[in-house]
Amino acid sequence: MTDIALSARPRSRSVAHRILAGAWATTEMKVAFFIFAALAVLTVVAPFVIDASATKITVADRFLPPIFMEGGRYPYLLGTDQLGRDLLLRSLIGLRNAFAIGIVSVVVMFVIGCAIGIYSGYRGGWVDVVLMRITDVQMSIPVVILAITILGMSRPNAFTVIAVLVLASWPAYARVARSVTLAERQKEYVRAAKILGASDLRIMALHIAPSILPSIAFVAVLDIARMMIFEAIFGFIGIGIQPPTPTFGTIISAGTQYLLNAWWITIVPGFLLALALTSLNLMGGVLERSRNLVLQGQL
Amino acid sequence: MAFAIEFFVRRLSQGLLIVLLVAFVIFTLLRIAPGDPIRIILGPMATATAMEETARELGLRDPIPVQFGRFIVQVASGDFGHSFIRGKQGGASGGSQDGAPDLSQRAPVMDLILTALPYTLILASLGLIFAFLIAIPIGLAAGLNAGRWQQKLGLYISSFFVSLPNIWVGVVLIYLLSAKSGLLPAIGYRGIAYAIIPAIVVAIEMSPVLIRAIAVSIAANVQEGYFNVGQVRGIPRNKMIYRHVVRNAAVPLLNVFSAQMIGMLLGGLFVVEYIFSFPGIGLLTINAVFQRDFPIIQAVAILASAVLVLINILVDFASTTIDRRLKF
C-alpha cells in the first residue's frame, strides 16, 4: 500500500488505481489511514496485552479515572466503569463490533441496492416506476422511526440490527445506482454492445456494473461510519445489541448516570469512536475528492 | 399555470398513494410484531377471557386488511384513535386498573401529537438555523475556492462533524455547558433556553451534509461555462456568483435537502429529544414504543412520511420552477 504513489503511472492504470494513488498522495489520507490502522490493530491485540478484563466485574476497582489523572492506576489506562471493568478494552471491543456491523451492513445494502438500482435504471418503463415508488415508500419512513419500531418490538441482536440498517438504507443505493445507470445507458459503449448483440444481463453485469460501481463504492466508505453511529444510537436507546456485550451505545448510556462524578465513562469511549470515525470519514472524503479530480482529468 | 396544476395533481395523487402504502406497511408491522397490546392495556393480572373480550371489542381479532380499512376511514376524518396507555390528563393509566378499560378515558392520539408538535417545531427550526449558520459560510468558501485551503477546511470540518455520534455530543454538551458550568439548562423544557443545547446537537448532525452539498454544487457551477463567459461578457465575478451560481446551485441543494436532510432531521430530533427528555414528538414516540402504544406509533410514522412526501413535492416544484429544463 505504501508505495502506490511511487509505482503509479497514472496514464496506464485503471481509474480505481489512479483514484487510490491520488488519495494516497495527500497527507490527510496517510494520517487518517495510520490512525485507523492503529486502532484496528489495537482492537485485535489489546485483549492479549492489557492485563484487565472487559467483562469481569471488580467492585473494588469501580470508577477509577484514566491513568494520567489523580487516582488512576495500572492496568486501567483509561479508567474503569461503574462495575470496575476496563474502559479501554470495552471501547476497543465495542469499536470492533460496531465496525463489523458497519461493514457487513454496508456491503449487503450496497449489493442489494446497486443490483436493484442498475436493473431499474436499465430496464426503465413500469419496472422502474414500481421499484422507484418502493424506494419512495421506504425512504419516507425515517431510519430511526423504522429502527425503534422494529428493534423496539423485537429482541435485538447483531443480525436484526444489520437487517434494520440494510432495510432502511438500501433505497439510497438503489437511487444512486439508478441515476448513474440512466446516464450510463445513454453512452455509446452500451449502444455498441447492444448492436453487437449482447444480452441485457450481459450489458448490466459486464459493462454497466464495472463502470459505475467503483465510484459508488468509494462513497460507501462514508456510510460505514454512518452505520456505526446508528449502531451506537440503537445501543443508547436500548434497542441495540444487548449487554453484556460491550457497545458504545450501552457504555455511553450507562455512563450518563455518573456524568458528574465519573465523566470519563461516557467521554472516553465516545472520543475513541469519534477518532475512528473521523479517520474513516476523512479517508472517504479524500477518496471522493480524488475521484472527482480523476474524472475531471486532473490526475 | 397549466403546468403547476398538472404537477400538483400528478404528484399529490402519487404522494397520497405512497403515504397509504407506508401506512399499510407500518400498520402491518405493528400487528405482527411480538408483544400483545392487550396485555399492556389490561396489565399483567388480566384473565384470558377478559383479554379476549377487549381484543374483540377493539377489533384486534379481525383480519389485518379489515382493521386497516377501518383505520384509514378514521384517519380520513382526522381521528388517529386513542392511546392505549395515556390518560386524558397526561400520565399513564392502564395496567394498574382492574376490570374493563374505558378507552374514552384515554387521550386521543391527535391531541397528544398536537401538544408535542410545537416543541418539536421549535427544536427543528432552531437546529436548522444553527446548521445553516455553520454550513453556509464554510460551504461557500469551500465551493468558491476549489483546490485551496478553504476546500480542505470544509472537508476536515464536515468529516469531523459527521463522525460525532449525536448521543455522545449531547452528553458531552450537557456535561460541559450545563452540568459543569451551569451556562444553559438542558433537561426537559421550561422555556426556549432549554432548546439551545439540543439544537446545537441537531445542527452538528446536519451541518456536514449541508457543507458538502453547498461546496459541491457551488464548485460545480463555478466550473460551468456561463460563469467564465459571464465575466468576459462584462458582468463582475461577485454578481455572477450571487445572481447565477447561487441560483443554479440551489437545485441540487434543494434535492439534498428533500432527499437527505428532512429524513435526517426527523431521525435526529427523535434521538435528541430522547437524550434531553425534550417533550416533543420524538420522546412521545420512543416512549410509545417501549409501552407498545401502537396508535401513537402508527400515527407518528404516517404523519412523518406524509411530511416527507409533501416536502419532496414542494422541493421538486421549486426545482422545476428554478430550472425549466427539469422534467417532472
Next chain:
Amino acid sequence: MATEPIMRVENLSVVLDSAAGSRPILSDVSFDVAPRSVLGIIGESGSGKTVLSNALINWIHKPLRLTGGRVLYQGRDLLALPEQAMANLRGREIAYIGANPTIALDPTLPVGHQIVEKLKEVEPGISEANARKRVIDTLDAVRIPSAVRRFDEYPFQFSGGMMQRAMIVDALVSNPKLLIADNITQPLDVTVAAQIIRLLRDLQSAFETSIVFISSSLGVVTDTADDVIVINAGRIVERQPAARLTAAPEHAYTRELIAKVPRLWAEAETPEPSPANDIVLEVRDVERTYVVRDRTRLFGENRVRAVRGVSFDVRRGESFGLIGESGCGKSTLSRLLSSIEQPDKGSIKVEGRDIAGLKGTPLLAMRRRFQLLLQDPYNAIPAHASIGRTIEEPLRIHGLARGAALKQRVRDVMTEVGLSPDLYDNLPVGLSAGQRQRINIARALILEPSLMILDETLSALDQVEQARLLALFETLQKRHGITYLYISHDLAMVRRVCARIGVMYLGRIVELADNHTIFENPAHPYTRTLLSSVLTVEPKPFLPETYLMEGEPPDPIHIPAGCTFRTRCPFASARCATEDPHLLATAEGNGAACHLEPGHLPPSSLLPAPAGRAAACLET
C-alpha cells in the same frame, strides 16, 4: 495603413506550465487590427489561436502563463492593466464571442433577461424599459424571428444557431469598438454557419465594429475577413489580404493548408458508380414518432415526428450516403437501422429479411450480418476492459470461437485494421481517437458483417486520420465485399466515397440520386441550399445569394402542411403550401420530392461537368 490601429499586439508570448516543464503556446506574436476591418486568423486545432483570442482580452489563467509582449488598445497595454480596469473594458469596448454558445448563458434564466442584465451592467444609467427595447431591437437586427417572444425564452429553447445569434446580440448591444469572434461557426450546421457569417459581415458595417475573426476553417476566414493571418504552432507565418492568400500563398505552411481543404467540384475525387448488384438493405416507408410532455397545456403531449416515411435501397458492395443537418432524423434513422429501436411503421430488410420487430435469437443471428460504427471513439469502447477483451466480446456473445482460436482471430483482425496485436492486453487509456476507432472497426469486423452502417464514424477525427480510415474501409470493401451506409453531415467526405446519396430534411429523404447528380445538378432546392452553404476555396456551382434563405428548419413537432421545405424555399409556389410532393425516381434511380419541373431551377454557375469525368476513380 494610414489610420491608427485599434489594437496592436507586440511580441506576445504564452507558455503552458505542467509538471514536465513549460511549453510555448504562443511565441512572439505581433499584429495590428485596423479600425472598421475584419482581421481573420486561421490556424489548425492546437495552433494556439484560442489562447491568442483569450490573451487579447487578458483572460489567461493557470496553467497558461504570459511570458512577454504587449496588447495595446487605445494606447494602453491591456496585459498591464489592473484587473478592475480590464474588467471595465471586457464586454463594453471589447466584446468576445466563443465557440460554444450553448453553455454561454445561465441555463435557468431567459435569454433576453440575461442580455438586459449585461447591458445594465455596462451602461449603469439605462432604464429597464430602454434596455429591454434595445435588446429586442438588436435581436430583430440579427434576424431572430419573433424577437419579442424569444426574449422571454430559455437557452435550452434556442438552437445552436439561434443561440449564437443571441450571443452576437449580447456582444453588439453595448456598441463595442472591437469584437473578438473565436471559432463561432464551428459547432453549427453549414447552412446556419453560412447565415451567421453573412450576418456578421452585415453587422460589421452597420455597427462600425472592428472584428478579429478566428477560425480553423480556411473557407470561413477567407469568406469573412479583409486581411488574414496564418498561425502555426504559436507563430505567425503569413499575413495577406484574404483574396491574395488563396491565390498566391507565400509560406509553405499556407500552401499545405490550402491543399488540405477538400474540393467538392474542382478536381474532386469521386467513387465508381454503384455496381448493379442485389439489394442488401431495403428500407420502406419507415416512420418513428416520439411523444413528449408539453408543459404549457394541461396533460398536454407533443408528437415529435423524427422519421416520416423513409425509403431507399442499398446495393451489395456499394457505398451509400445519407446526408442532412442536425435534426433531420439521421440519428433516429441510425437507431432504427441498427435495431436498437423499432420503427412505428414500415420495414427494414437486411438481405431480404425484415428486422423491424425481430427479437431474441433470430435478431441475434441477424446482428452478425449488419453492424453499426458509432461516432464517439472515446465512449464507444468500455474504459475498464483490455483492448483484446473488447474486440473478442462479439465472438463470445455469439459463441463463435473460444480459447486459442478466439485469440488468434482477434489478433488477425487487429492486424487487418492496423492495430498492433501487442496491444491485446492494454487498456484503451491513452490511445488516440483514430486508434480507438480502429478498435471499434475491429470489433464490428470480427463478426464478418455484410453491411456496415457508419454513423458519423469519422467526424471526430482529423483529416489525416480520416483519410487513412477511408482507405482502410475501401480495402476492406474490396477484400470482403462489405457494403457501407455512411450517415454524415460532411459533404466533402460523402462526395469522395459515396456512389449514391440520399439528402434528408425534417425526417424525410427529399432527394435520392447518384453522386454526380447530387453535387453537380441536384433537383431539390434544399440540396442546392446545402451545397451553396459549403465554405470552400474553390468556385461553387450554387451561390448563397441564390439559394440561402434566413431561418432554420421547423421543429419536428410543428411540421408545416404541404411541402415541408417551402418555409425556407426561394422557389415555393402556392401549390407547395397545400400539396406534399413525393419522391419519384427516374429510370436511373434518381429523384427529388419537389413540385418544380426539372430545368426550372437556375443553372449551375459553373460549366456543366464533362460526362467523361464520371469515370474518375478513387485513388488508393
